[in-house]
Amino acid sequence: MRARIWGCRGSLASPGPETVRYGGNTSCVELRTSDDSLIILDAGTGIRPLGLTLLGELPRTIHIFLTHLHLDHLEGLGFFSPLWESEVDLHIWGPPSPVRTLERRIARYLSPPLFPIHLQDIPSRPTFHDVPDDEWKIGTAVIRARPISHRGPTVGYRISENGQSLAYIPDHEPALGIDLRAVEPEWVSGHGVAHDARVLLHDAQYTEDEYPRRVGWGHSSVAHVATFAEICSVQQLVMFHHDPLHTDDQLEVLLSRARELWGGGSAGPVLAHEGMELDLS
Amino acid sequence: MKEQHEHNLVLILARGLASSIATPMFLVDPEGTLVYYNEPAEAIFGESYAEAGELSPDEWGTRFSPEDPNTGEQLGAQALPLSVALAEKKPDHRLLTITGRDGKRRMIAVTAFPLFARTNEFVGGVAIFWEAGEA
Numbered sequence: 001m002r003a004r005i006w007g008c009r010g011s012l013a014s015p016g017p018e019t020v021r022y023g024g025n026t027s028c029v030e031l032r033t034s035d036d037s038l039i040i041l042d043a044g045t046g047i048r049p050l051g052l053t054l055l056g057e058l059p060r061t062i063h064i065f066l067t068h069l070h071l072d073h074l075e076g077l078g079f080f081s082p083l084w085e086s087e088v089d090l091h092i093w094g095p096p097s098p099v100r101t102l103e104r105r106i107a108r109y110l111s112p113p114l115f116p117i118h119l120q121d122i123p124s125r126p127t128f129h130d131v132p133d134d135e136w137k138i139g140t141a142v143i144r145a146r147p148i149s150h151r152g153p154t155v156g157y158r159i160s161e162n163g164q165s166l167a168y169i170p171d172h173e174p175a176l177g178i179d180l181r182a183v184e185p186e187w188v189s190g191h192g193v194a195h196d197a198r199v200l201l202h203d204a205q206y207t208e209d210e211y212p213r214r215v216g217w218g219h220s221s222v223a224h225v226a227t228f229a230e231i232c233s234v235q236q237l238v239m240f241h242h243d244p245l246h247t248d249d250q251l252e253v254l255l256s257r258a259r260e261l262w263g264g265g266s267a268g269p270v271l272a273h274e275g276m277e278l279d280l281s
Numbered sequence: 282m283k284e285q286h287e288h289n290l291v292l293i294l295a296r297g298l299a300s301s302i303a304t305p306m307f308l309v310d311p312e313g314t315l316v317y318y319n320e321p322a323e324a325i326f327g328e329s330y331a332e333a334g335e336l337s338p339d340e341w342g343t344r345f346s347p348e349d350p351n352t353g354e355q356l357g358a359q360a361l362p363l364s365v366a367l368a369e370k371k372p373d374h375r376l377l378t379i380t381g382r383d384g385k386r387r388m389i390a391v392t393a394f395p396l397f398a399r400t401n402e403f404v405g406g407v408a409i410f411w412e413a414g415e416a
Contacts, residue, residue, distance in 0.1 A: 096399060096400050097399060098399050098401060133402075147289075147398070147399070148290065149290065149293070149294065153399055176297055177294070177296075177297025177298060177300060177301045178296070178297045178300060183296075186286050186287050186288055187288060187293055188287075188293070189290055189294075191287050192286070192287030
């Protein structure tokens with residue numbers, strides 16, 4: 001299994017000279033399993049350049065896993081080139097809601113006046129799936145989705161193949177209302193997704209000084225993510241969902257702090273950046 | 282792939298709420314097993330959650346010797362608001378007299394309600410309570 005990051009910015013795309021090293025596109029990760037199944041994690045603006053690279057592979061099956069429907073995880077979908085190709089077998093997975101189907105919720109964005117074309121008129125005619133409670137398979141990968149602590153229906157994904165797991169929890173506030181070190185792991189949101197993962201891509205949006213003014217917004221401080229990764233015994237923490245106000249230099253200060261706090265696996269924390277490749281084979 | 286146990290997110294968030302409020306609060310899983318009560322509840326029960334630990338419905342239902350405050354009659358576990366909320370999947374409320382592990386009798390008002398996750402999955406129940414006067 002191999003992963004490539006196409007977008008790791010949180011909240012709002014932030015292109016510019018101050019974000020060029022880590023990138024300004026919002027959340028999108030390409031995942032290829034050993035049998036070449038293609039899974040795309042989230043549809044932030046990073047999915048646009050990814051889509052262009054896929055045009056040479058069509059026709060093919062593509063699975064898009066949405067963690068939730070906040071705009072920074074969805075706004076690239078309409079600009080994903082394969083969406084407009086009728087020979088694509090496109091499956092979109094996301095968290096269930098008791099009120100509206102996934103298709104109807106996404107159609108609120110992919111329809112006028114927010115978007116010029118109605119979802120029902122899109123040539124690929126995507127198939128929509130609520131993520132199941134039980135694990136399921138795509139090609140050679142086993143997928144687990146679990147609700148996690150964030151604003152609105154949100155899931156984290158665990159993708160496993162050949163005994164190696166990648167956990168993806170880009171928006172997450174596991175420390176809301178609890179002291180992460182004072183409770184047993186089964187009382188920590190996201191533990192069922194991230195435990196013993198080879199790689200964890202996780203929300204690391206705030207500094208410790210910023211977090212107290214943003215409690216309940218659904219994101220983590222650097223201290224929270226370092227603690228969460230340690231509790232979950234992950235080997236490699238990839239700090240993800242960078243704050244749009246943080247420059248490259250500020251992100252590197254955040255990384256230094258994460259390394260100071262790190263008590264987890266030997267690989268230590270790293271910052272996600274556009275073009276980053278992760279080999280889990 | 283072996284699944285690591287994790288409580289349902291709704292229970293995790295409910296525990297976070299319980300640990301953040303001054304209102305005594307008691308939390309059970311879908312089987313009715315006590316999985317947490319907060320410090321304000323400890324003051325009324327006369328025993329910390331760490332000492333009590335996880336308890337089955339029969340154990341927590343009788344542990345504090347609940348009685349009807351009007352008749353003085355001993356109440357079975359099934360008569361408690363949380364048991365009603367779990368069995369009938371609806372809120373319930375009543376006055377009780379209990380005897381804490383510290384030996385003190387207290388009259389308490391209890392309101393209990395079931396918890397359902399977003400997909401209407403039943404995931405447990407909550408009881409909140411407060412002292413309602415001298416027993």
